[in-house]
Amino acid sequence: MAEILLIRFDRAESEEAATFMVCNDAGLVVQPPRRGRLADAAPLAPLRRVVGLLPASDVVTLDAELPARAGAKLLQAVPYALEEQVADDIDDLHFAIGTRAADGRTPVCIVARALMLSIEAACTSAGLSLQALHAESALVTGLPGQLVLLLDGEELHVCAPDVRAVTLPSQSIEESLGLVLGESGASESLGLLVYASQQDWDARGAEIEVLRARFAGLKVQLLPQGPLPWLAQGLAGGKAINLLQGGFAPRRSSAHGGWQRWRLAAALACGLVVLSVAGNLWRANRLAAEERRVDAALADVVRPLFPGEPDVRNPRRRVETQLAAVRGAGAAGGDFLPALAALAAARSSTPDVEMKSLGYRAGSFEVRLKARDAAAIERVGAALRASGWATDLLGGSGSDQSYEGRIRISAAGAAPAGSGS
Numbered sequence: 001m002a003e004i005l006l007i008r009f010d011r012a013e014s015e016e017a018a019t020f021m022v023c024n025d026a027g028l029v030v031q032p033p034r035r036g037r038l039a040d041a042a043p044l045a046p047l048r049r050v051v052g053l054l055p056a057s058d059v060v061t062l063d064a065e066l067p068a069r070a071g072a073k074l075l076q077a078v079p080y081a082l083e084e085q086v087a088d089d090i091d092d093l094h095f096a097i098g099t100r101a102a103d104g105r106t107p108v109c110i111v112a113r114a115l116m117l118s119i120e121a122a123c124t125s126a127g128l129s130l131q132a133l134h135a136e137s138a139l140v141t142g143l144p145g146q147l148v149l150l151l152d153g154e155e156l157h158v159c160a161p162d163v164r165a166v167t168l169p170s171q172s173i174e175e176s177l178g179l180v181l182g183e184s185g186a187s188e189s190l191g192l193l194v195y196a197s198q199q200d201w202d203a204r205g206a207e208i209e210v211l212r213a214r215f216a217g218l219k220v221q222l223l224p225q226g227p228l229p230w231l232a233q234g235l236a237g238g239k240a241i242n243l244l245q246g247g248f249a250p251r252r253s254s255a256h257g258g259w260q261r262w263r264l265a266a267a268l269a270c271g272l273v274v275l276s277v278a279g280n281l282w283r284a285n286r287l288a289a290e291e292r293r294v295d296a297a298l299a300d301v302v303r304p305l306f307p308g309e310p311d312v313r314n315p316r317r318r319v320e321t322q323l324a325a326v327r328g329a330g331a332a333g334g335d336f337l338p339a340l341a342a343l344a345a346a347r348s349s350t351p352d353v354e355m356k357s358l359g360y361r362a363g364s365f366e367v368r369l370k371a372r373d374a375a376a377i378e379r380v381g382a383a384l385r386a387s388g389w390a391t392d393l394l395g396g397s398g399s400d401q402s403y404e405g406r407i408r409i410s411a412a413g414a415a416p417a418g419s420g421s
Helices: 036-045 072-081 113-126 174-181 198-210 228-237 255-306 315-332 336-349 373-385
Strands: 005-010 017-024 029-037 050-054 060-065 093-097 105-112 132-135 146-152 154-158 167-168 191-197 217-222 355-360 366-371 389-397 405-410
Touching: 005 036, 005 228, 017 036, 017 228, 029 036, 029 228, 029 373, 036 113, 036 405, 060 072, 072 366, 093 113, 105 174, 132 167, 146 174, 146 198, 146 228, 154 174, 174 198, 191 198, 198 217, 336 366, 336 373, 336 405, 366 373, 373 405
Parallel strands: 005 050, 050 132, 146 191, 191 217
Antiparallel strands: 005 017, 017 029, 060 105, 093 105, 146 154, 154 167, 355 366, 366 405, 389 405
16 A cells, blocks of 8 residues: 655644654554654655645635636636635635535635745755645544544534534533534434543543533544544545645646655666676676686697797687688598698607697698707608608708707608609
């Protein structure tokens, strides 16, 4: 269920004094009432609908015969329709329209414009944005067969069946009830249902007990948390007139209310997006570092395969290129692998010979060998020839300690162009 921050303004102290609580849209208490200043209620406002209650003595409700139209034009016509029924200048008053009744009459609430402005300023100063403002008497609802009475300090809210609640001074409860019931005072068929705080009942309960004989029955329900939780139940009907109309209507009420309702969810979603992006960047950096580490390790493994290239750049591509050459050689004549096997066998028979590089081009190998002397390299060539391969010594150079020579290896009878025999 959606939650509501319900604020009851206590203008007897100041526009900034209030009693507030959190309830759901059925009027059930979520957080109990607290008394304080409007600024104390502001932290409870996010994600909740903010509803205010004005003292009933500040709101006059009249019934008016208005044309069957709706919208701003009807609201503009109301002050002139009621001009003769109000004593104040209509320019100093604010009017709010209720739902048209079956008899064609429309309830209209009248509030001093100055009061509306002061409430608006106090809420803005406290960081609150009201979505609805009601007269507290509008939340006093009647019950069939019961005269409902809410004893609230110096005020008495009375609601007879099928009649709008009225607010009267509580100095004389008997006289106030007489005004509601009319001159006949007929009440024998009605039960009297009284709601009051423990403090108010202790102070005025004796006066009400005297009236027991005039009613069909008397029931008293004490309000341990005060009248605000009981008034909150009147929100469920949705019939109370919202005083925030015309120039006081909530600005962008639907969009703003939706944003307030979903602000926490949106913030959490944004936080998840930021965390996701940060996590992806962190993983990307880790993968890049891992790739560099693997490339470095691969280079260490590949380097011995290319002894003539002390700095093997892009080892992956170098290996792929060499593999492609090997596959091409195997497809062309099938001599590549047998020649490697013969070279390996000849090399094993002369362990003092070191292979420095190996290349394949145009159907033949060129291998660069290093040994103590030229005779050792010649022994490798002899071993290859004994295996059925043709060899050519392409040249060499020596020193006092070693000799390097290059040998071309090809299939017997397939002497490459430019080779010796």
